[in-house]
Amino acid sequence: MSLPLITDYDIQEKLGVGSYASVYKARHKKQNTYHAIKYVEMSTLSQSSRDNLITEIRLLRDLKHKYIVTLQDFFWDDKNIYIVLEYCNAGNLSAFIRTKKALPESTCRYFLRQLAAAVQYMRANDVSHFDLKPQNLLLTRSANNVYLKVADFGFAQHLKLGELNQQLKGSPLYMAPEIVRKHQYDAKADLWSVGVILYECLFGKAPYSSRTIEELLLRIRKAEPIVLPPNARISNECHDLLRRLLAHEPAQRISFADFFAHPFLDLKTFPSEQTLKKAIDLVTQAVGHDEKRNYKEAYYLYCSALQYFVPLITEESDASRRQELRNRALTYMKRAEEIKNVIIEDEYKLLAQRQQKAFEKSVAATTAEAANHQTQPSTSRMMEMLEPDARYKQLFALSNSSPSLKTGLEIGRQGELYLYERKLDAALESYTSALGILVPFVNNEPKGERRNLLLQQLEFWIKEAESIKSILSAKHLDDEEQKMSTEHCHTFFRTSSHTFIYSYAL
Structure with a gap:
């Protein structure tokens, strides 16, 4: 042609x-x-x-x-x-996945948040796409970022939630099972397609990738269970969302409201006109508590502010504005870490005071040599002696009849100890593992004292985990920015004069 x-x-x-x-x-x-x-x-x-x-x-x-x-x-x-x-100048998501084979979870989340924001807007306008797939997700590159754009609305239509459609639409590999099996479906068919896209981003191929169309359709009609690759390493939040998106029966599939509210997406912190205002408001509150030495409140507020600042930095295309936001985020991150260290040191001091009092009471019954040996307890000894709070003790005592509850509590407690040792990655991993066990458990727990205590414990650990995640996100972003800056400088060094390099470095 x-x-x-x-x-x-x-x-x-x-x-x-x-x-x-x-x-x-x-x-x-x-x-x-x-x-x-x-x-x-x-x-x-x-x-x-x-x-x-x-x-x-x-x-x-x-x-x-x-x-x-x-x-x-x-x-x-x-x-x-x-x-x-x-015009989108960076191809499409399908080509991007093929180039990389599979994408890191953080990159998948980055693109999925953008796709979810677009789907949320479409749903607000009662629009269903019905052909969501990586080939229809175009990419456009700016100075600092790559953005996703939903394209090809050839199968799209106005469809309110709950309304049914019977027209065969979509691409078989990304088509919801109810379209193939019943030729009757509603807007939730788009959520299945989103799940297939997430799976393909994570693992490099769609869950029902097949040699022939006949094999593909057979696997869909049989509702063949979708399993993760043997070497899959994804977070509990990511796995939970993937599982709920790829539910074969529409009634069991995650709802749009729950999808938009899912913690893996965290759309509440997604950059918008209100995001910066919210971040500044949280920082203002944090500084107020900081000045009054209400350190625990200040710590959580600084961390909450970081949840809004980090996505703003990621999305900002203007270099000077991006640097300004980055500097502010780093200031708040460092202050949050300083405050957490103060909180931990204060708890160490209280522990040392308790140990000293116990030592003074027992000194008369011990030899001078033994007393001398115990005068300066080591940090590891402090960690052994650091007791959990009364709520945890009471809850742990009620867990004897439930091995999974006890296991979850022990893992969460280990997260607390890692945090005292400033091992943030290990602490977050422990908290995440504990929550992965305890959240499903509490959903099936009957009303009563144990359930109330567990809900309180979960609320505290979720808050701690979110705070650690905020600090780590800011740290990782700073590391990436420094790496990009170093690579950029090296590029200039290879292609420019020494005079220009010097001014660039300044």
Whole structure:
């Protein structure tokens, strides 16, 4: 097929071919801007394809969102329809996954949050996509970031929650089981597709990847259990979301509300107009408590603020603004660490005082040599003597009849001890493991004293885990920024003069 002739544009390379259209990269001659032009020959369209095209144009005209590809113009002549779209300069998620084989969980979460924000906006407008897949998630690169854009609304339609559809739509590998088995489905079919996308990002291939379409459809109809690869290492939060998205029965699949509220996504801290305001408000409260020496309150508030600052830094494309946010986040991170050290040191002092009093009471009954040996207890001895609080003791005493409860409590307690030793990664891993055991347990626990105590313990450990996660996120972001800065400097060193290098370093 020859390139389409459009007066105002220079048509360049072909970007792809869809179900009823070809897409070309094009440059606007006067504005010197780049666009993607979807070129449709009307003579090739069936009636259903015409309907889909009209729906796509209407939806894209109305949907305006950072993570949805923008419709910039459309026009037609006697034979063709031309849809001018935002040009995404970094390919699509499918190609990105193939290049990397599989993506780190943090990268999967980064893209999934953007996809979830787009889906949340679509649901607010009663729009279902019905063809979500990595090939339809375009990527665009700015100076510092890569952003995801949902594209190809050819199968999309207005559909309220609970309304049913019977028209066969989607791509088999990403199609919800109810579409294949019953040809009847609702908006939750999109959630299955999101689950398949997450699985493919994590492990490099879709859960039902098959040699033939017949094999694929058979596995879907049999509701073959979806298992993780043997070497899979993902967090409990990620695994929980993946499992709930990939529930074969729509009634058992996670709801949209629970999906948007899931802790793996943490959309409440996702950058928006209100995010910076919330972060500053939390910092203001933290500083107030800090000045009054209410250190525990200040620590948790600084950590909560970091939950909002880190995503803001990640999403910021302006370099100077990004650096300003980074500097602020590092200041709050360091202060949170200083405060936590003060809290731990204060608890050590209290422990030492208790030990000293116990020692003074027993000194008359011991030899001078034994007394001399015990005068200066070591840090490890302090750790052995550091007792859990009364709530934990009471709860642990009630756990004898429930081995899983006891195991979860012991793991969580180990997390507390790791935190006292400033081993943040180990502490977070222990807390996460403990919560993975105890949260399902408490959901089945009957009302009573033990359940109330466990809920209080979980609330405390979740707060501690979130605070550690905030500090680690800020640390990891700083490490990545420094690494990028070093690599950038090395690039300049290879390509620029020493004078320029010196000014850049300053």
